[in-house]
Amino acid sequence: MKNLVILGAGTAGTMMANHLRKTLKKKEWNITIVDQEKTHYYQPGFLFLPFDLYKSKQVKKTIDKFIPKGVKLIREKIDKIIPEEDKVLLQNEKKLNYDLLIIATGTSIAPQEIEGMMGQGWQKDIFDFYTYKGAKNLRNKLREWEGGKLVVHIAELPIKCPVAPLEFAFLADSYFKNKGMRDKVDISFVTPMSGAFTKPKATEALNYLLEEKKINIVSDFNIERVDNEHKKIIDYGGQEVDYDLLVTVPTNMGNEMVERSGFGDELNFVPTDKATLQTKVKENIFALGDATNIPASKAGSVAHFEAEILTENILRFIEGKELKATFDGHANCFIETGNGKALLIDFNYTHEPVKGTFPLPGIGPLKLLKESHMNHMGKLAFRWIYWNMLIKGKHLPFVTATMTESGKDFDD
Amino acid sequence: MEKVIAKNTVSLNEEGYLTDFSQWTKEIGTEIANEEGIQMTDEHWAVIDYLQDQFKKEIPLSIRKVGKSGVVSIKEFYQLFPNGPLKKASKIAGIPKPVSCI
Numbered sequence: 001m002k003n004l005v006i007l008g009a010g011t012a013g014t015m016m017a018n019h020l021r022k023t024l025k026k027k028e029w030n031i032t033i034v035d036q037e038k039t040h041y042y043q044p045g046f047l048f049l050p051f052d053l054y055k056s057k058q059v060k061k062t063i064d065k066f067i068p069k070g071v072k073l074i075r076e077k078i079d080k081i082i083p084e085e086d087k088v089l090l091q092n093e094k095k096l097n098y099d100l101l102i103i104a105t106g107t108s109i110a111p112q113e114i115e116g117m118m119g120q121g122w123q124k125d126i127f128d129f130y131t132y133k134g135a136k137n138l139r140n141k142l143r144e145w146e147g148g149k150l151v152v153h154i155a156e157l158p159i160k161c162p163v164a165p166l167e168f169a170f171l172a173d174s175y176f177k178n179k180g181m182r183d184k185v186d187i188s189f190v191t192p193m194s195g196a197f198t199k200p201k202a203t204e205a206l207n208y209l210l211e212e213k214k215i216n217i218v219s220d221f222n223i224e225r226v227d228n229e230h231k232k233i234i235d236y237g238g239q240e241v242d243y244d245l246l247v248t249v250p251t252n253m254g255n256e257m258v259e260r261s262g263f264g265d266e267l268n269f270v271p272t273d274k275a276t277l278q279t280k281v282k283e284n285i286f287a288l289g290d291a292t293n294i295p296a297s298k299a300g301s302v303a304h305f306e307a308e309i310l311t312e313n314i315l316r317f318i319e320g321k322e323l324k325a326t327f328d329g330h331a332n333c334f335i336e337t338g339n340g341k342a343l344l345i346d347f348n349y350t351h352e353p354v355k356g357t358f359p360l361p362g363i364g365p366l367k368l369l370k371e372s373h374m375n376h377m378g379k380l381a382f383r384w385i386y387w388n389m390l391i392k393g394k395h396l397p398f399v400t401a402t403m404t405e406s407g408k409d410f411d412d
Numbered sequence: 413m414e415k416v417i418a419k420n421t422v423s424l425n426e427e428g429y430l431t432d433f434s435q436w437t438k439e440i441g442t443e444i445a446n447e448e449g450i451q452m453t454d455e456h457w458a459v460i461d462y463l464q465d466q467f468k469k470e471i472p473l474s475i476r477k478v479g480k481s482g483v484v485s486i487k488e489f490y491q492l493f494p495n496g497p498l499k500k501a502s503k504i505a506g507i508p509k510p511v512s513c514i
Contacts, residue, residue, distance in 0.1 A: 113476075156474040156475070156476050156477075157472060157474055157510065157512060158472055162512045162513050162514070163513070163514055192474065192475065192510075193510065193511065193512055194499065194509060197514055198510075198511035198512045198514070199511065199512075199513075199514055202514045206514075220496050220499065222474075222475040222476070222498075224486075236475060236486055236487075236490055237490060237495065237496070251476070265471070266477060266480045266481075267477070274470065293471065294470075295470045295471075295472065297513045331513065333513075335514075345513075345514060347513065353513070353514055
């Protein structure tokens with residue numbers, strides 16, 4: 001009997017558990033999945049919670065519900081991996097031996113990395129929406145807030161769901177308009193990048209949104225610290241931005257277990273081959289989702305596409321075959337633009353987001369890089385798809401793991 | 413667009429960044445640095461080497477990451493390449509400035 005161990009039962013880990021239990025023979029392979037948490041969160045829902053667009057119960061279910069029969073779920077904190085011994089050490093000193101290991105321990109915010117971020121203002125006028133608690137606290141704040149300077153901020157890249165901060169700014173504009181108080185709010189978007197958009201086609205197609213929604217952009221801002229007393233953020237170059245309400249995306253880091261294991265980079269991401277998803281730690285250790293250091297976006301859709309390709313490579317590895325270097329960094333993401341509209345972008349390592357149709361060339365029904373009500377319906381429907389198809393390892397019809405070039409306007 | 417820098421023809425984007433890293437030479441880097449008002453020293457080149465190394469490994473860069481690299485502190489980074497150090501140093505190194513997915 002051989003042992004396959006999956007670390008992390010979030011989006012990526014759960015998908016792999018489902019894919020592999022269907023594919024590997026029960027007589028030959030034990031599959032174990034480890035996660036210290038009880039709850040599986042629908043993280044895209046955290047964007048809607050602060051604006052009372054989703055209720056809290058819509059974004060959480062129990063992890064157990066999605067682990068298939070024949071996979072053992074261990075609810076325990078992971079201490080570290082010992083690659084030389086093919087072992088995982090759990091916090092309770094239990095040891096798990098493995099023949100094959102998949103790291104899917106994700107990425108979390110690390111507000112403590114920025115001086116002053118967790119000072120007296122934290123969760124009072126400084127909020128995150130990247131955690132369930134943070135999103136709920138922000139919701140409670142926004143319900144009562146009477147206006148002022150709202151600063152939506154990104155500390156440094158990479159972050160998971162890189163478009164979410166912009167979506168937040170767009171939704172905030174709609175939220176305050178609907179409350180009849182948009183004129184009482186000043187919305188600024190503060191980023192270390194050179195602009196709100198950094199790709200030429202996207203900039204051209206979407207810049208109007210910033211003007212239309214009166215969102216001020218402060219770019220090239222590399223935060224050094226937060227001055228809680230005077231309510232301002234200060235960057236290394238001395239630039240300052242005042243706030244009354246700061247909604248920040250702090251530094252994102254991989255799980256501390258990676259640091260304890262001794263093979264992560266400075267942000268605790270696992271060195272991984274960007275096309276095969278085999279880690280550079282040892283040949284029998286693979287990784288997918290937000291935990292890796294590959295140059296793909298950190299997004300659920302990426303994990304979904306990776307899972308389909310990794311499942312094939314795990315089988316090839318077991319059979320002693322050469323791994324397929326197929327993963328192309330494919331990502332497919334909805335971007336809420338407010339007022340019941342959204343856009344969809346579909347891209348990969350080598351192709352920036354462009355206009356077109358998805359998933360079917362010409363037919364769509366979803367439009368790429370263009371606002372539409374249909375796209376917004378797609379984003380809302382996606383919650384059902386996530387709980388009922390995606391994390392159960394089901395293939396989405398017409399949606400290929402690698403990006404399709406047809407149906408896209410590359411030369412505009 | 414094409415431009416001649418240090419007697420080499422290179423392809424640049426509208427912001428003056430090289431679009432093909434394989435065209436970069438140290439002379440080109442020095443010339444771009446001059447245009448940016450920077451006199452290159454060994455310390456400057458150590459940072460450029462680090463940035464190019466990360467670029468080749470496809471590892472995204474940030475100011476804080478450079479500060480943690482052990483090559484230079486954030487304060488030193490701003491002193492060596494004033495006003496937007498990562499953008500400036502990336503241009504001199506012949507690599508694209510940091511971008512996001514969209």
